[in-house]
Amino acid sequence: MKKVIKSFLICMLVIIAILILTETGFRLLGTKPSGTPPYSVNFSSPDQLIGFRCYPNSRWFYDTTPSGKRVERIFGSTDNKGYRPLVNNSACNNCRTIVVLGDSISFGVESSNDTTWPEALSKELSSHGYPYKVRNISFRGWGTIQESLALEEYVQEGGKADYVIYLTVANDPIDNISLVYGMPAPIIEMDVPNLQLVEPKFNDEFLKMSQKWKLEKIVRRSAMASYFYKLGGAPLPSEWDPLPIISMDKNAYRAFWPSGTTFIESFLESMYAENDRAELAQKAFAYGLKRMKQTTESAGAKLIVIPSPFGPLNRKHSASFKELLGLSDEQFDSFQAKWISFNNAVKQESKKAGVMYLDVFPAFENMEYHQYVAAPSDWHYSSEANAMLGKYLSDLMLDKNLIPVDITEKE
Secondary structure: OHHHHHHHHHHHHHHHHHHHHHHHHHHHOOOOOOOOOOHHHHOEEEEOOOEEEEOOOOEEEEEEOHHHOOOEEEEEEOOOOOOOOOOOOOOOOOOOEEEEEOOHHHHOOOOOOOOOHHHHHHHHHHHOOOOOEEEEOOOOOOOHHHHHHHHHHHHHOOOOOOEEEEEEOOOHHHHOOOOEOOEOOOOEOOOOOOOOEOOOOOOHHHHHHHHHHHHHHHHOOOHHHHHHHHHOOOOOOOOOOOOOOOOOOHHHHHHHOOOHHHHHHHHHOOOOOOOHHHHHHHHHHHHHHHHHHHHHHHOOOEEEEEEOOOOOOOHHHOHHHHHHHOOOHHHHHHHHHHHHHHHHHHHHHHHHHOOEEOOOHHHHOOOOHHHHEEEOOEEEEOHHHHHHHHHHHHHHHHHOOOOOOOOOOOO
16 A cells, blocks of 8 residues: 555656646746736636625736826736735734725726725825725625625624725615626525525526636646647637727717616616615615624724715716717706715615715716726726825815824834
8 A cells, every 4th residue: 555655656746747847848948828817807706605706816907098198007906815905004013994895996996006095095094194004805796785794704804993984886785686797696585574695696607607717827827738728729818908998989988888878877776766676775785784884893993884976066077978978968967966866865874874974975076077987988986086085085084083093103
């Protein structure tokens, strides 16, 4: 038996040595690993608790068009937990901590690691002498319930928090009761009066995709594997693929969104619409908010809810937005009214739950549409908008004396 084990170990060592030598040979001959694929390929991973989350140690780039004037490539990544990495005050061991919950707006695919709005908030507070770490545990596509579960996991694993800030977006309530991007999510059971959570629903296609992504990530790290993978006809580019952007040409934009008003109507049908689906979404939102509050208080922290300052608030600064979507003044007023209605609904739900609400809704009121979006085809925030939101929220927190005066100085 010992001889068999010994022979097996020798064979394994020989195979490993051959693989190392072959890999070295491929690299010396100029063949390079394909590298990490873009986020549209490798971003999401099934998760038994939350449904799906971001892969740890992901990297990507994104082509943005700041103020619609030029194309600028930004790079981003996640840490070993799948969160956006801490940048500002990352080396400070005794700094107080703010935890940010949210979806793609807070995760900030279109922003570099140091220009997301949570990082902007950290920089602003530090500039006033309050060095806070702002831990961003958001991810795209998450609804209120998934965000509350992510917070529970963070606290259970020993994560610290003095404040938890939840930035809610108009599609969050609907995301609680429907699958997002065809991905599994812990959604609310529609026929259960007390709104119990159901297990995440994983479809077979998504699980197969996940296994494929994991295989490709391994393949892309090896020059030899990349060579044979491409030899077999598999598309493995040697350079990352940029995410597509649409030009500022209004016809191209309207082709991207076939009907601006139809898109807006469906996107905002979350908490203001008078139908059974919207009513359920509202209950699910309240349920998720309640869980957030319980978890926050168990960690000895305070929960703050803020609305997404998403959409121009006055006609003076909405010209490019109206032109892009082809909206009349009346259509724009309807759009604006729905955003304000959603904001008021969030305020009411926060009050019912006994949660602090800070109104950052007017943060972008002096910005043109093309200034606060990352790209014409992308409604997520630009770095400029993130900086504005960080400053606006910092000023609000300071004005309301929410920031402790006995803050530990940064080491």
